[in-house]
Amino acid sequence: MSPDNSAVPGADGGVPAWEQVMRAMLGDGADEAIRELQERGFDPGAMAAASGLPDDPAALQQVFAQVQSLLAASGDDPVNWKMAHDLARQQAAAGGDPSLTTAQTRQVLDALAVAELWLDAATDLPPSTGVPRAWSRAEWVEATLPTWRTLTEPVASSLSVALVGALGGALPEGAPEDLALPGGIDPGQLLRQLGSAVFGMQVGQAAGTLAHEVFGTTDIGLPLLDRPAPALVAANVDAFAEGLDAPADEVRLFLALREAAATRLFTHVPWLRAHLLATVEAYARGITIDADQLEEAVRSIDVTDTAALQQALSGGVFAPHTTPAQKAALERLETALALVEGWVDEVTAAAALPHLPHTMALREMIRRRRAAGGPAEQTFANLVGLELRPRRLRDAAALWAQITRDNGAAARDAVWDHPDLLPGTEDLDDPSGYASRRATAVDDAAEVDRALAEILGEDPNAGPTG
Template identity: 35%
Template sequence: MSTHGFGFSFGNNDDDDDREHRENQNQNPFGAFGFSTGGAGGLGDILNQFGQMLSGMGSSMNSREPNPPVNYDMAERIAKQQTGKAASINSQEKAAVEDSVRLAELWLDEFTELPTSGGSIEAWNAADYLERTLPMWKRMVTPVAKNMNEAQLASLPEEAREMMGPMLSMMNHMSGMNFGMQLGHALGEISTQALTGSDFGLPVAPEGVIALLPAHIQKIANDLEINSRDVMVYISAREAARQRLFRHVPWLVERLVSSVEEYAAGLVIDTSHIEEAARGLNLESGDPAQIQEAMQQLQNMDLSPKITSRNAAAVSRLETLLALVEGWVEFVVTQAMGNRIPATAALNEAWRRRRATGGSAEQAFAKVVGIEFNAPKVAEAMELWSRVEVAVGTQRRDAVWEHPDFMPSAEDLENSAEFIDGLLGENDGVEFDPIGEIERLEREKNEGDEQGKEEEEK
């Protein structure tokens, strides 16, 4: 059995190609971020854009309209170069996807109270994935790029900002190109290896669409040496389960996306460690030997700006939500598939390996959105949902999704006992009513506020 599993990289046995790839990575300024140069076409596109930027610079600097924070035209062109000419979806692939999703939906019905999403079932190739998911990627990338530009400007001394005033338009152009190039390479890579429209809990597919990429799934089945029909049904079940959450938990998608926007709004670039290092070098002495020693010290220092956010809690919320989504999906799918598809355990393990070695939400966010966060604790979340079901049953388990205030916290993933005790103690066995519980909490809060006002007036 192949060790690649669901990994984003399927390997290359050609030593010369591997060596050439490593050399390209060393020469590529974006190699550390996992981006390739895209070959001659990518370089030509960059030079083209640079020429257009210079030719239009005069009019742009006089324009009152702000420059876009990301050059999405460049991003789309570079991504399309990487996806190449993907084979069109044929009628057989389309039928296989539709049949697999319908079968998976029937099996899922037995193990969750959440009904089917009722969305359309679509079979995509890499080009379709890029085109259909780009609008949501734009929504998540734009605030990050915009606030990154503002944070970079804010980190400069006031005198420098005043001197650079006339050049700000050019800098914005360059920044937009840089973001566009990185985004294009990242989306190109993801588009050629994605399996569904919302891998790893990222709601990037259009609303109400259950999408699978049959050509990519066939590669996975070949690598795992598992019957392709079983693999298709298993991945269909995962995607269908996610879409049930996205459709019937109305706050979920917005909470995931708003966490990215909130993180972006608080971006800060910290250069204090660079300034401190410069002060300690004593370059004003004029002594050539001392200056040479100082330059050697500089070479050994990490002088990259530190990018942080004042809204770090947004990242923690994102990590927890992604873990809860994927943990719930894996638990329900394992229940539905376990007795019907013998390879379910092996497929679960391959999916976990994919998260750990190359295909994960945190890596996608790091590459595309620019947010670094810890790997979601999917195993802990799956165990939590399992214990919740044992304690209060399937109906109460799924009712937890009714409101974000009822959701487990990051601490609950580490220790679920207190969370489960809370569910057991609610209403002393009376049927759980999430809306009624919210209204009760709001009444108590209002009564407390009124009582406080009365005491103040006395």
């Protein structure tokens, strides 16, 4: 067999489609690769037919472009971020994503400005210093994708190693682990690139789908901007308002209040964003993989079919095995997300009630929406094993309301002064007992301080000297 080495997808001359792809990928090494496959008992033509590789030149050109994209160099990244970016943009544009009109921009910015004024009466936290924005879906993708990188890479890295290990086990029996393909291509590198591409598709799909669902930058409980700034996706706000009994302007104002309240919290509680992301990282560091389960799943997947790999991934086939340490991290994250969402819920309601007749109905609608989550959130949950929605939103809102009734809004906001002051699951279980438990904790801390002062020879009754 000595076909033309210059064959490329779309060329004629009787060169089979699969061979054209191999020659375009491997160049001068294609002959050796084909011969080695045949010696190992593989029929490249049969493999190509089984995978549905087309003979049509135009269709083949598309396949070749996909292969080139999948195997594009991604450095050490466990996620192909170019693919994630491009797919997220494509998904965000599905169904149309026109640039905002001057009127749409003005409506959003006016709503955010009014929201800040109303929030001044509901919380002592001042407005964010970030510039308010009105965004299209594509602009939301561009602004938030860096945070998706922070969230997904630690988990994707661990899963990529497991994926390479499982698929590497499918090499022909007796093949050395460091087997190199002709042309200097390392099978492990190819598999890592394949895993990177699969994760890129998954993250891009999730981010692009979320771009159709979110209202702003804080909908998932985590701040999606490095520097918090209030923003609303105008098209999503308008779509949500359609069919509701409340006027669109009222719906926009309510959503602006939520966005502005959350942005105030993340701006003026500087440790909060790092605390949440560190909890995600703690979860990622504890990842362990059930290798037997993974290998069993891989046996049923055509490893040459990236669509099958993506579907398996979205179905949780490569989900990590949850350890006790991870369960503890997930509980901390879940509690923290509930506290953030509950505070936003309570402060928004307090700011909206004097002005918006449909406040309670809108509040309940948003609560149910957050509790249920959407398809993109579920995709993300399958990808990294985290469900970024507060299961205990109502309990957290009740706790913040109890603190406000007992000691006022200033005391409620002061809870965010330090992470050690954050309520825990026990406080969500019993909001009415929070004050007494907090007082006991403060007394215990004071007793420890007095004991330390005595050990150090200091006056235990003296106040701070700084």
